[in-house]
Amino acid sequence: MPHAPDHALLDEIAQRVLWLSTRIVDAANRERDTGDGVKVGGHQASSASLVTTMTALYFAHLEAPDRVSVKPHASPVFHAIQYLLGNLDRSYLTRLREYGGLQSYPSRTKDPDPVDFSTGSVGLGPAAPLFAAAARRYVDAHFGPRPASRFVAMLGDAELDEGNIWEALADDATTGLGNVMWIVDFNRQSLDRVIPGIRIEQWRSQFQAAGWHVVEVKYGPRLQKAYVACPELETWIDVMPNERYQALFGLPPAEIRTRFVNGAPAAVADFLADVPDDELALLVTDLGGHDMGAMLEAFAQCDAETSRPSVVFAYTVKGWGLPIAGNPRNHSALLSGDQIDALRAETGLTTPDEWDRLDPTTPAGQWAGVRAEALQKPVRTSRPAVVVPSSTDFRSGKPISTQEAFGRILVGLSRDESVGKHLVTTAPDVATSTNLAGFINRAGVFAPTDRPRWSEDPMVKWHEGPTGQHIELGISEMNLFLLLGQLGLTWDLSDQVLLPVGTLYDPFVLRGLDAFIYSVYSGARFVVAGTPSGVTLAPEGGAHQSTITASVGMELPNVTLLEPAYGVALDWLLCAALGDIAAAAAPGGAKADAVGKVEDGSYYFRLTTRPLDQAPFEAARSRIGDATLRRQVLSGAYRLVESPRGDSDGPVVQIAACGATVPEALLAAAELESEGVRAHVVDVTSVDRLYAAWQRTLRQGIRTATTPSIAGAVRQAFDMNAPVVTVHDASSHTMSWLGSALAAPCVSLGVDSFGQSGTVADLYRAHDLDSGSVVNAALAALALR
DSSP: OOOOOOHHHHHHHHHHHHHHHHHHHHHHHHSOOOSSOOOOOOOHHHHHTTHHHHHHIIIIIOOTTOEEEOOGGGHHHHHHHHHHTTOSOGGGGGOBTSTTSBOSSOOTTTOSSOOSSOOOSTTHHHHHHHHHHHHHHHHHHHHOOOSOOOEEEEEEGGGGGOHHHHHHHHSGGGTTOTTEEEEEEEOOBOSSSBOOSOTHHHHHHHHHHTTOEEEEEOBOHHHHHHHHHOHHHHHHHHTSOHHHHHTTTTSOHHHHHHHHHTTOOHHHHHHHTTSOHHHHHHHHTOBGGGOHHHHHHHHHHHHHOOSSOEEEEEEOOTTTTSTTTTOTTOTTOOOOHHHHHHHHHHTTOOGGGTTOOOOTTSHHHHHHHHHHHHTOOOOOOOOOOOOOOSOOOOOOSSOBOHHHHHHHHHHHHHTSTTTGGGEEEEEESOTGGGTOHHHHHHHOEEOSSOBOOOOOOTTOOOOEETTOOEEEEOSOHHHHHHHHHHHTTHHHHSSOOOEEEEEEOGGGGTTTHHHHHHHHHTTOOOEEEEOSOGGGSGGGOGGGOOSSHHHHHHHSTTEEEEOOSSHHHHHHHHHHHHHHHHHHHSTTOOOBOSSSBOOOSEEEEEOOSOOBOSHHHHHHHHHHOHHHHHHHHHHTEEEEEOOSSOTTSSOEEEEEEEGGGHHHHHHHHHHHHHTTOEEEEEEESOHHHHHHHHHHHHHHHHHHTSOOOOOHHHHHHOOTTSOEEEEESSOGGGGTTHHHHHTSOEEEEOOOSOOOSSOHHHHHHHTTOSHHHHHHHHHHHHHTO
8 A cells, every 4th residue: 555645634634524424414404304303413523523533544544354343423424434435426425314325323234335333232333343353363263364354443432331342351252352443432422421530540441451452542732742841731631520621612712721720730820821812722622532643653553462452542522623512512413504604614615516525636535546446345255155954864762852952953063064164153151051062072162272171071072272163252142142243244254154153041132132133233144042941941930031032033123033842843944044144145145945035134043941752743744744844844834733633523723832832732732622622733933934924915915905815834834714822932922913814813822921930830830831721722712703
């Protein structure tokens, strides 16, 4: 890359970035008719504080392989820079927060320009590059080094209040990542207030305790020069609380003097006595985060520190360069039309040319062209496709839980030459109790260097080293989903397809839900198994029993919830899920297979520790045949038991059961048959896919103003108009929609209150999930006809 230009040229580019980012927000709020009068917003002040940092990064520091996470509120600055680099069409500049336009916060999946990391939920955007760097370290160790990348995150200082930030820093999986740099926009203002006290000392010590390299860019050139003459001035500013310092902004120059020197050492008052009021105002608010040279020097220091992550605290002014600079109420403030006109004139622009890129005949425009070329992302290489088998030929001659079957299936996949090396597992200190131990004994635990094994336990043979394929985490579900998300994006960020699989206790999916949502919103592709689920973890009591996680899996976009009861069904579903991940991540994207369209997202398996007799499934397999049964299992439901009597032999009821509750449905069906009621049992392997199929037919009817058809997945497993009972070790409403889909009376059984300790039988009776309750529910459904 050509030698970087002088700082004056970068400052000139920064002024254009400031103008465009401010005007992007202004146009969205003052010139667009929203139809309802609701404010669009856009954070002009929060954007402005990062203009210097982001100009320095994109126009002088970054290289093509680097990956960047942008502070959510700096989205307009990001888009302005992408426009100047030629990566965004001009038409989008007036479409901030418009449907189909620029998103409110950078989005990998919805913005028109290239975004490396989605941001928005504070605290998750900065953690993502940290875990992406951990994923890159894994990829390099297993598949050979990729072009060296730096993983950079910009975050607001208020984001450091988020607990997941410190969870991410503390985990062993993120240590020693010398290619990570965080830049904290230290403008000392959050949404509602000025950050109290002097938090920087606490934060500095916390980063250092976590093994990070800390750099502070605090003072601009005016203050640095003044400190030489008056060291007491530096001490005075250092001990000044944020609230007091921030109160200086926006005051008349004479009042700034009065406020600033009140209580100051005599040496400070004497030194400032000869400084004119106007110059004093510029002096005491001269912060290093707006000094181009100081920021580039800080970046260079971080590059030189290759053995540990770095954090830069850049002291900035919220609203820098704008008339609202430093105002404590400026978070949501918008410049007036007169203020925009004045800023346009100060920038040397006019209304006809205000949206223009930098003139390519000028030094600034020529340098933008140089940087645009330098930052072009490398083309993804064509790598051999990962072909996942349709099954591992799972068999079990004894009752087995889906949790145990899951572990055995993973071991089987690890033996496949094509698939095995692409599998990577992770868990938050629950690998053994979620049945990953067999896989880990075969594949080992990943560590950057070989570590000695001290344990003599013959059942846990966990060699730790660069060839290991399991990444063990501490007890943090947020870290689990953040790591899964970045492992599930290596196809894009590290040019390598992985098949990531994570496990955790199902109740604690909710602990990591924010990171789960963030990862799938970003387009990550992975498998997560929540196990044990429901009240089948009966002795552990209500704190370890999950009731609403099925609803989460069903309602979360880009996630497919799967809850099989039997080992072979789990085998088919897991292999298909991993196959879809591999196909969607391959060059060219998702393709259709014999079953249907490849799903482009992640998969959530809800598993249990309750052993089930596999004979009923084998009987259905003999009756239906493997090809048809597999297709139905993957579609979401199949008829496990079909009443042996004819249509005219009495009333008929359907029992739709999911996961561990299938045995109760089978017992109830047998009792109903003995009482003259025909009873079909439908094993719902994915209430999510079944619901989605029904909704697709409804939406098609709505959009075409035609009578909706019956979804094939529903039609193949159920009788229309026949009463239905749903049985689920989860909230009862999860399958209650089946009544509408079948145009039939529906009685839904499930867990709608907190459980307590006991046996499975105890809790099933308490929640009306025992076979007797299912029989009574079936009779109630028949009575509602």
